[in-house]
Amino acid sequence: MSKQALEYLQSNRDDLLTKLNEFLSIPSVSTDKVHKQDVEKAAQFVSDYLNDIGFEKVEVQQTKGHPLVYGEWMGAGSNAPTVLLYGHYDVQPADPLELWDSEPFQPEVRDGRLYARGSSDDKGQVFMHLAVFEAYMKTEGKLPINVKVCIEGEEEIGSENLYEILQEKQEQFSADFAVISDSGMVAKGQPTILYGLKGFTGLEFTVHGPSSDLHSGMYGGAVKNPLMAMSHILTSMKSEDEVVLVEGFYDGVDELSDEERKLIAEVPGEDFVQSTGIPEVTPEKGYTAKEHTMARPTLEINGMFGGYQGEGTKTIIPSYATAKLTSRLVPGQDPEHVQQLLIDHIHKHTPKGVTVDIKKEPLSAKAYKVDPNHPLVEKAAQSFTKAFGKETVYVRMGGSIPVVEWIEAVYKMPIVLLGFGTPEDRLHSPNESFPLENFDKGMETLVYYWQQVQEG
Numbered sequence: 199m200s201k202q203a204l205e206y207l208q209s210n211r212d213d214l215l216t217k218l219n220e221f222l223s224i225p226s227v228s229t230d231k232v233h234k235q236d237v238e239k240a241a242q243f244v245s246d247y248l249n250d251i252g253f254e255k256v257e258v259q260q261t262k263g264h265p266l267v268y269g270e271w272m273g274a275g276s277n278a279p280t281v282l283l284y285g286h287y288d289v290q291p292a293d294p295l296e297l298w299d300s301e302p303f304q305p306e307v308r309d310g311r312l313y314a315r316g317s318s319d320d321k322g323q324v325f326m327h328l329a330v331f332e333a334y335m336k337t338e339g340k341l342p343i344n345v346k347v348c349i350e351g352e353e354e355i356g357s358e359n360l361y362e363i364l365q366e367k368q369e370q371f372s373a374d375f376a377v378i379s380d381s382g383m384v385a386k387g388q389p390t391i392l393y394g395l396k397g398f399t400g401l402e403f404t405v406h407g408p409s410s411d412l413h414s415g416m417y418g419g420a421v422k423n424p425l426m427a428m429s430h431i432l433t434s435m436k437s438e439d440e441v442v443l444v445e446g447f448y449d450g451v452d453e454l455s456d457e458e459r460k461l462i463a464e465v466p467g468e469d470f471v472q473s474t475g476i477p478e479v480t481p482e483k484g485y486t487a488k489e490h491t492m493a494r495p496t497l498e499i500n501g502m503f504g505g506y507q508g509e510g511t512k513t514i515i516p517s518y519a520t521a522k523l524t525s526r527l528v529p530g531q532d533p534e535h536v537q538q539l540l541i542d543h544i545h546k547h548t549p550k551g552v553t554v555d556i557k558k559e560p561l562s563a564k565a566y567k568v569d570p571n572h573p574l575v576e577k578a579a580q581s582f583t584k585a586f587g588k589e590t591v592y593v594r595m596g597g598s599i600p601v602v603e604w605i606e607a608v609y610k611m612p613i614v615l616l617g618f619g620t621p622e623d624r625l626h627s628p629n630e631s632f633p634l635e636n637f638d639k640g641m642e643t644l645v646y647y648w649q650q651v652q653e654g
Contacts, residue, residue: 200649202337207329207641215312215637217247218325219305221287222314228264228288228354237351240287240321241265244349247328252335253347261359264288264351268370271331272344279651280344282373282611284601285324285380286353289316290626297628311631318623318632323379324349326618326637330644342652346373353380356561357601364608375574375612376605379640382619384593385466386633389582389643391575392615394493394567394594395602397527399537400500400559403544404520405431407552411505411514422551424519425504432499432521434547435540439483440490442497444543450530454485454493461570462488465591468621492594496526497540524559526596533562563600568612574651578614581646585639616647 207214226240227233241258248256248269256269267287272280292302292315300306305314316322334341348371352358364371383390407424408417436442454462467488470479481490490496504519506512525536541556548554568575570592579590602613618640624630 200645203330203333203645204642206333206337207638207645210333211638214325214329218312218322218329219314221321221325222305222312222316223303225292225303226288226316226351227291228352229291234264237264237288241267241349241351244287244324244328245269247332248347251328251332252339253331253345259363261352261363263355263359266351266360266363267347267349269347270345271341273340274342274344274652278343279375280346280373281651282346282348282371282376282605282609283327284348284350284376284378284605285327286320286350286357287316287324288351288354289319289321290354292628294628299629302628302630307634308631310635311633312637313629313631315630317630318382318619319625319630320353320380322632322637323618323640326641327377327379327644330641330648333641333645334648342648344373346371353601357604360601361604361608364604368608372609373611375614376609377614377616378599378602379616379618380599381595381615381617382621382623383617383636384468384591384621386620386622387586387588387635388466389579389586389588389590390465390617391570391579391582391590391592392595392617393570393575393592394529395565395615396495396594396596396598397531397533397563397565397603398524398598398600399527399533399562400522400524401537401540402520402522402557402559403428403431404518404555405504405548405552406518406555408515408517410517412517414513414515417515421515422549423515424552425516427549427552428502428504428519428521430549431544431547432502435543436497440480441483442495444497444539446539447495447497447536450532451495451528452530454489458493459489461592462486462492462594465492465593491596493528495528495531496596498524498526500524526598527565529565529567531565533564537562561600563598564603564607566599566602566606566613567594568614572612574612574614577650578616578647581643581650582616584646585643616643618643 244267253269302315405424405428479487481487501522505516582590
């Protein structure tokens with residue numbers, strides 16, 4: 199069965215690329231109201247493709263924002279497993295346009311890469327799944343397992359309506375497991391299983407002093423400087439060894455096992471000194487840089503502002519100072535609880551002579567981790583290795599994908615993260631691209647995977 203599907207993908211590769219280019223040509227930018235009709239056109243493209251493939255039920259479901267495309271094919275029978283495939287058809291804005299070497303919505307192949315906005319994130323990876331479903335249906339008239347498809351149009355704006363929909367339509371989206379291809383590999387040609395994602399929370403706080411900026415000579419020594427006060431608060435939150443000093447921050451966080459440290463050590467690592475221009479790495483004391491970025495919580499200052507920003511000197515005590523903080527979380531940490539710990543710490547360490555206002559970051563997500571030895575994950579790794587001819591590595595990612603945590607929270611199902619992007623894809627940046635080698639071998643991986651899942 200897999201052989202026929204593979205032969206179909208190979209013999210129809212040019213036609214499939216033409217169809218993908220049609221998809222990529224639609225400027226489905228969800229952040230911009232100007233592209234509302236384009237977003238709807240992209241949703242219709244996905245819907246039409248699912249119908250053409252032969253899905254039994256296909257719907258463009260309206261939300262409070264951009265539409266969601268739902269499709270299902272349940273012809274494998276009640277004894278066969280059911281997968282929920284999640285992806286998104288919306289894309290980031292292409293700006294700044296002058297930095298693109300080709301038109302962002304006119305796909306172009308150069309040096310083995312397909313250049314276009316959405317080629318990697320996430321239209322290209324969504325399309326690969328649909329093309330594999332087409333290959334099975336055109337050659338066998340059926341899919342190896344039951345399939346439900348959820349392709350949304352709001353991922354790039356925080357999936358504003360998806361969580362509510364997942365809760366309301368639990369029967370519609372219920373499945374035995376989920377597959378998401380909205381991530382990538384640690385290196386080109388290196389098959390990678392992503393078995394964990396960090397959670398996320400944050401806040402913004404403003405330190406208020408005098409009602410207006412004051413002359414530093416006349417008032418210095420009598421009036422607390424908000425920028426200095428903010429500095430004291432911030433330095434109280436983390437040591438020079440990158441250990442977070444907020445009381446209770448590490449409660450519930452498990453130590454890394456020897457087995458997991460071994461998994462992380464085997465991953466080809468980025469040379470942070472070379473790639474970022476820093477003099478040396480500074481991970482949390484007792485951990486390597488890879489261990490810290492993949493599997494330990496972090497606390498970062500994302501922005502600080504206040505006082506005079508112009509050229510030269512202006513001798514003032516500023517009236518206020520503001521800082522933005524975010525924290526990447528690991529399993530065992532609750533975002534709202536950590537957010538409150540940060541708030542309590544700020545209040546506790548606020549110096550005399552100033553007051554503090556705090557704004558909570560509304561978007562948060564729990565960390566997600568699946569057992570790397572789970573049979574569904576092992577089958578994915580085996581399929582990866584077979585297609586790419588290289589042993590698969592296992593990683594946890596420092597970033598967050600809120601929908602992963604939502605699906606796990608609402609449906610309690612295992613989630614397999616099968617990403618085919620590469621570090622060179624330039625997601626969200628000018629000249630986004632996707633390697634055609636991964637397009638081909640990625641679809642081959644999926645053919646093997648669905649076959650393995652069917653066989654049990």
